[in-house]
Amino acid sequence: MSKQIFICGCEKDGKIEKKSVEKLMSTLEEKNIAYTYIEDMCGTILKNPDDLESLYNAKDAIVFGCQTRAMQHLVANSGRKTEGNGTEYHHVDDDSQEELISTLESNTGEPLKIKYSDSWKPWYPVIDYDRCNGCRKCLNFCLFSVYSVEDDGTVVVSASANCKDMCPACARVCPQNAIIFPKHAESPIDGGEGDGTENEKTDILEQIQNEDVYSVLSARRKNFQVSLLKKDQFKMAEDERRACCSSSDKKEEKKAEKCDCDCNCKNDSESKCDSKDGDSNSCCC
Amino acid sequence: MILKNNQSNISFGNDLPQHPEKLKQIRDLIRDYAAECELIPPLQEEEVIFHSGELIRKHPELFLYQKLLAVMINNYAWSQIVAGIPFNRRILLLPKCISHSTLCPAKYDELGLLCEQCGRCDLAEIISQADELGYHTIVTEGTTSASLLLSSGQVECVVGVGCLHSFERSFPLAVKEAVPSLAIPLYNNNCKDSKVDKIWLDEVLSMRSKSNWKGWIDLDSIKSVLKDWFATAQLKTLFGQDDDTVDIAVRWMETDGKRWRPTIMLAVYDALTGKSGEYDDTIQKLAVSIECFHKASLVHDDIVDEDDERYGKPTLHKEYDIPVALNVGDLLLGYGYQMIAESEAKHIRKLLKVAACGHRDLSLGQGEELLWRNNEKLLTQEEILRIFSNKTSPAFEVALQFGAILADADENILNIISEYSNALGIAYQVNDDLDDFKQKRIVSGFNTIQPSLVSTLLNQKHPEKMQEWFERTKNGDESINTEFLKWAETRQAMKEAEEMLNIYKRNALKALKPLNNPTLKILLTRLLNRIVPENS
Numbered sequence: 001m002s003k004q005i006f007i008c009g010c011e012k013d014g015k016i017e018k019k020s021v022e023k024l025m026s027t028l029e030e031k032n033i034a035y036t037y038i039e040d041m042c043g044t045i046l047k048n049p050d051d052l053e054s055l056y057n058a059k060d061a062i063v064f065g066c067q068t069r070a071m072q073h074l075v076a077n078s079g080r081k082t083e084g085n086g087t088e089y090h091h092v093d094d095d096s097q098e099e100l101i102s103t104l105e106s107n108t109g110e111p112l113k114i115k116y117s118d119s120w121k122p123w124y125p126v127i128d129y130d131r132c133n134g135c136r137k138c139l140n141f142c143l144f145s146v147y148s149v150e151d152d153g154t155v156v157v158s159a160s161a162n163c164k165d166m167c168p169a170c171a172r173v174c175p176q177n178a179i180i181f182p183k184h185a186e187s188p189i190d191g192g193e194g195d196g197t198e199n200e201k202t203d204i205l206e207q208i209q210n211e212d213v214y215s216v217l218s219a220r221r222k223n224f225q226v227s228l229l230k231k232d233q234f235k236m237a238e239d240e241r242r243a244c245c246s247s248s249d250k251k252e253e254k255k256a257e258k259c260d261c262d263c264n265c266k267n268d269s270e271s272k273c274d275s276k277d278g279d280s281n282s283c284c285c
Numbered sequence: 286m287i288l289k290n291n292q293s294n295i296s297f298g299n300d301l302p303q304h305p306e307k308l309k310q311i312r313d314l315i316r317d318y319a320a321e322c323e324l325i326p327p328l329q330e331e332e333v334i335f336h337s338g339e340l341i342r343k344h345p346e347l348f349l350y351q352k353l354l355a356v357m358i359n360n361y362a363w364s365q366i367v368a369g370i371p372f373n374r375r376i377l378l379l380p381k382c383i384s385h386s387t388l389c390p391a392k393y394d395e396l397g398l399l400c401e402q403c404g405r406c407d408l409a410e411i412i413s414q415a416d417e418l419g420y421h422t423i424v425t426e427g428t429t430s431a432s433l434l435l436s437s438g439q440v441e442c443v444v445g446v447g448c449l450h451s452f453e454r455s456f457p458l459a460v461k462e463a464v465p466s467l468a469i470p471l472y473n474n475n476c477k478d479s480k481v482d483k484i485w486l487d488e489v490l491s492m493r494s495k496s497n498w499k500g501w502i503d504l505d506s507i508k509s510v511l512k513d514w515f516a517t518a519q520l521k522t523l524f525g526q527d528d529d530t531v532d533i534a535v536r537w538m539e540t541d542g543k544r545w546r547p548t549i550m551l552a553v554y555d556a557l558t559g560k561s562g563e564y565d566d567t568i569q570k571l572a573v574s575i576e577c578f579h580k581a582s583l584v585h586d587d588i589v590d591e592d593d594e595r596y597g598k599p600t601l602h603k604e605y606d607i608p609v610a611l612n613v614g615d616l617l618l619g620y621g622y623q624m625i626a627e628s629e630a631k632h633i634r635k636l637l638k639v640a641a642c643g644h645r646d647l648s649l650g651q652g653e654e655l656l657w658r659n660n661e662k663l664l665t666q667e668e669i670l671r672i673f674s675n676k677t678s679p680a681f682e683v684a685l686q687f688g689a690i691l692a693d694a695d696e697n698i699l700n701i702i703s704e705y706s707n708a709l710g711i712a713y714q715v716n717d718d719l720d721d722f723k724q725k726r727i728v729s730g731f732n733t734i735q736p737s738l739v740s741t742l743l744n745q746k747h748p749e750k751m752q753e754w755f756e757r758t759k760n761g762d763e764s765i766n767t768e769f770l771k772w773a774e775t776r777q778a779m780k781e782a783e784e785m786l787n788i789y790k791r792n793a794l795k796a797l798k799p800l801n802n803p804t805l806k807i808l809l810t811r812l813l814n815r816i817v818p819e820n821s
Binding site for chain 2: 212214
């Protein structure tokens with residue numbers, strides 16, 4: 001049996017490139033591969049979960065959308081997915097996309113569409129249970145009771161609608177980086193793997209508890225200003241380098257120019273040129 | 286996932302007028318109200334609620350703004366003190382949500398957002414104003430940084446901007462640590478592109494009186510003074526005798542310990558006189574006398590409780606023997622009274638009486654406990670609390686009273702201290718007992734956790750079962766040392782004991798209500814939380 005294809009368009013204040021989604025859809029259509037377009041999976045899974053029945057029950061599926069970890073846990077968090085089904089998740093901008101599509105069998109189904117027509121922007125946390133260790137920091141941290149604890153101690157997102165649009169604060173306090181906001185702009189909060197720096201913890205929290213608070217804060221401010229300065233300097237250096245490059249480009253252009261009078265004065269200032277007038281040391285060029 | 290469709294979780298009282306003029310109008314109203322009643326900080330939560338209720342009674346139209354009123358009343362109570370704190374000792378906490386929700390270029394460290402002052406939001410302007418004045422500014426996300434700073438015990442002043450929700454979180458902590466603090470609520474509660482009344486903020490940020498407030502008692506610097514006083518050479522000079530027994534006593538005195546009693550004596554003295562760090566021989570001798578009494582009681586206690594170790598080292602009667610230890614304890618008592626007599630303090634008779642009464646009560650409390658052990662009857666809750674109050678409260682009371690008497694405090698203050706110490710002592714003992722129960726096993730046997738509040742509560746509910754545990758201990762059954770702590774009823778009794786602990790802590794704070802000296806009120810509030818830390 002062929003794989004079922006799903007594409008999430010992240011339409012509600014989304015973060016993925018519309019062009020990428022459109023490109024993917026036209027490629028599939030060209031190849032006569034049927035797919036289901038989900039306008040906004042975050043929204044539908046919360047507001048109209050029944051609409052995604054085909055995704056939960058698909059024996060073998062591929063989902064294109066935002067970060068794979070975000071989609072995988074978003075679907076897992078719904079608790080409706082049939083266990084044991086093979087579902088692959090891919091970013092719409094995934095490099096291996098073409099290769100992947102080439103392996104798909106064409107079929108003649110019509111594209112389906114799952115609409116999300118609510119005005120509410122589905123901004124809420126998704127928990128990556130592979131990472132969550134149940135420390136409850138998020139639970140105590142959130143001012144709006146988005147989280148709660150089940151009888152068995154599992155932390156769950158129980159009041160998604162209480163979550164404040166664009167506030168990813170709980171994800172930042174999570175020591176496991178286990179909280180995902182799929183619509184967030186940065187990795188790893190958006191479910192990406194991050195660049196590794198997010199785990200580089202300074203010991204500033206410890207310093208505050210054990211050293212003089214005021215000197216720690218002064219030092220922090222100073223360090224930051226220095227780093228800003230460095231950033232400025234770096235930017236300046238980059239600008240200068242760019243300026244350098246472009247001016248040497250010009251030089252080369254000039255070099256390429258030929259002197260009208262066939263002399264060699266462009267390259268050799270000492271060369272004699274008949275066209276030179278004695279005072280200004282300049283010739284035709 | 287459950288979706289709650291009711292988007293607005295705004296309850297009554299959570300509202301905020303959206304105009305600076307209206308906010309100013311309410312601030313003026315509060316100023317007029319406060320002129321009629323004395324607001325001495327730190328105000329406890331129930332006091333703040335009481336006053337906001339009073340205001341609403343007078344101005345019913347303000348009922349929507351109950352929480353705002355509470356914030357403003359608390360601000361008013363602290364305002365004079367904050368004005369006396371130099372800008373460079375103040376910390377400004379700004380919420381991250383003021384930043385531009387999509388275009389903010391800033392990075393974060395663990396304390397918060399590192400603002401690049403790009404000018405896309407109001408933060409740049411606020412921060413540069415605060416920088417110019419000398420504030421330490423932190424842009425925080427949520428209340429984690431605020432909690433950390435407040436509970437560090439080192440922060441002398443906080444100016445916080447945040448939503449009313451976040452204040453509800455951090456207010457209890459600010460009260461507990463008695464940190465002079467002012468709060469300015471955001472216009473909005475939705476954590477995004479937030480705005481603050483800049484006129485109000487400006488008013489608060491630039492608040493500064495001509496003279497400095499000198500009421501911040503630095504407990505760490507007191508402790509470092511004490512370190513010198515309790516060095517071997519100093520003690521030897523004070524005791525003035527070269528003798529083997531004196532050497533043991535000096536060593537026992539010098540061995541670590543928290544030196545809480547001398548610390549609180551000096552702190553109270555500093556708070557009442559406003560002359561921190563200026564100590565003469567009189568104070569030094571009295572501080573040593575207090576520690577003498579305390580260390581003497583520990584020697585004797587260790588013998589009575591048959592404890593083998595203290596501070597991770599052998600107890601005195603283990604290192605030598607019981608007669609030697611008893612005698613060293615007695616020697617320390619002698620030195621303690623000698624130090625008072627030679628202190629040349631103004632109120633020596635008062636001091637002697639306080640010390641002697643402390644001793645008497647301690648022995649009575651201890652006596653009741655010892656006699657109980659002999660006749661094996663079950664203690665009631667009243668009896669155990671009386672034992673605690675006698676046994677533990679005097680040690681704190683003597684230290685606090687010494688500091689107050691030295692500073693010429695009036696009867697009124699001495700009485701308040703008395704009431705405070707009583708509650709503090711009980712809370713301390715209940716907490717100390719609870720620590721024994723929070724282990725995986727009872728370290729030194731079933732009998733050492735008696736009498737305690739937890740075991741008394743259990744005795745009342747399950748006398749037969751407790752008798753059974755007792756019998757099993759007698760027969761040398763050691764498995765109960767872990768089994769007993771796992772018993773559901775023990776856990777339940779611990780919970781009840783913890784509730785009572787909180788009641789006594791609250792009673793200690795209630796005792797401070799009539800104090801009209803804010804410096805002392807702030808100090809004693811902080812001390813309570815230090816001596817009986819919050820359970821984590």
